[in-house]
Amino acid sequence: MKKLLKTLWQGFVGGADFTQLVTERFILEDKLLKITIPISNVVARQLPKEVNYPYRNRHWFNTKQKTHTHETYVHIYTRVWMYLPIIGIFPSSEYGMLSSVFRIKKTHDGINALDNQALGSWLNQEYDEYYNHPEPGDKARGSNTRIRQEMSKHTTLSDEVMAIQLEAAINNGGYPQIPDATTVQINGTEWVFHQLIKPHSRSRTDMYCLGLDEGHYLVVRFNHQVDRSDKHKKWRKAANQTQQRVMEMVSLTDYVADEPQSRLSNDTSSALQTSSGQETV
């Protein structure tokens, strides 16, 4: 009854349930990454997880790395939560999805990932350089340059109109400027906070970055994927709170090599990691 009243009050079903947590541990060279995170309400295929991430080994990193638009990374862990209507009658009526993804990334030569200011500047620079690349290519590289080239053909437009149209074109079809990276303190650790946002889009990606060594950093990436913009306010607050609470339960400590293997296995608290009604692939 209490659960039903809570659901009616919040206006959605699904999302992260902090009474059902699971703890995962990963060895990142000399660091131990510990993640305590609510179980997913999405049933997905499960494969055994890798525990060791020898990211300083160049060959290993190159073999494991993936690239998506401006980001090249090694994936560690993903967790997703769906937000759904209380009474959904029609297909495709889900409100959206929050995903939390853990990755390792490299910095460019000369950028010290342990220097938060340098790392923050690098994150913005990497984004700007990719989408404003002078030679447009595939995977959205040079998207803004391509838009500027196309708009420059409309020579009869006044400067004022051109400025408005160009800005709108980049906001809609390109990758507009993002806010400067800042730093946030979570449980005494200073993280670099970096956001990918677009005007007119309620979906956003928040990233928390922390230097692992001079050339590598850990990224905790939260993607708020809004499928129904008219229903976003129902779950926005809950998703923001989930993001904050997950971050508070992430720890990166020094790894002691002779750590008992049992401590590296996954713990599940409160419940087994099973479906709570919502299913996905």
Place this chain on the structure above:
Amino acid sequence: MTWKNSGANKNALQPSSPHSLMGLDHQTALEHGLRLPVDFNYQKVEFSYQAFVMLQSLNDYDQQQVIKEIQFISLHPTAASSIKQSRNPFRHMRRSDIPFRNYHYFIDYKIAANGQVHVTDILFDQQLYGKKDRHTDERTMLYRVERIGSGAKYDGAKMEEEITELTTEWGGAKPTTQVKTAHAAINGMLNEFAKAQWLMGTHLDTAYQSDAIQAYTLFHNPSDKVVRDLIECAFDKSQSNASHNAQHLAAVLKQNQQLGKKVKWVAHSQGAIIFLSALRYYRVHYQGLLTSQELAIHGSGANVADLQQAAKLVGLKTHEPRNNPFDPVPNLAGKNDLSASSFARSIKFFPSIIFSSTGASPHTLPFLGVKTYYAQLSTLGSKVRAKEVKKYIQKAEQLMQEAQKKQKTL
């Protein structure tokens, strides 16, 4: 903003440049594929070459909408342009017309000393297309969508990481006047622009598995909230009606045919209803066959037999539909299987189309076959539904064996 008066035209435009002005008459317009209305004031309006080429490149539907606005400008050259999206609920209810006051093309023009209107440029109004804060402000438009991921495809049960990869596989959408890709898709109801991009890319990958699709054209059917989306479905289902989406799609099909383009389409859910309505509209308003195009039907909201028949009449090739036998949308809404067993199956699986998005839902993602669906449900731990699907497979196999036996005895 739909049009902009750039002031008096003081500069004489150089002939043979993109800005050269050209007057039109009824005959010349027709020769260049422009259907200008009978009362169009040819003396009052001149087009720059650039504007003329753009107008010529538009499909019939877009052209008529733009010409309507040019005609308005020619009658009221000093009228202020509105940048507002229409919020008139009655306009939204009328499904045969666009729900906005302004069309999404920007008309740049100048008024000459003799009072003539010189249309100097026509382009997409960059403020009006794409994703919007309110999804009801999104427009029915063609977008070129690129594959920006590393090739994620839907081929069975997925891990959480793979689910996120699937939803970010397609992007970089930009508006286009024509279908310039070999593949195109029309989405179903309640699909906002961002969702339609990845979902229809995934459907195309499944429909045309041997094609390495790197880009496709999305005919975006924007969502106008649940009630109006349903009204639109009902409107298009009626044989005598064609929504503005269907009229627009018919014009796109005609343009593809005229330009000799080979296009492989996917229509999903409400998209199939719009496609059927567009084919009916095409038969009444246009001529010629659509033999260079083909259609894959997924999770059809329309009756598949009707759609195949309408396609056959215009020479459009259709593929075997991908309708999940447990999906209530094709079974009941599309009236494809109104048997008691179909009704029972649909009722049992109804919660799974509304309580799941990218997965065990029999409707959202492409149907990969009933055996794969069974394997998928089993992998995902959905034992009750897996059991139902297994029962269905066994029954189908039994019926098939009996039919084979009968054939042998005959």
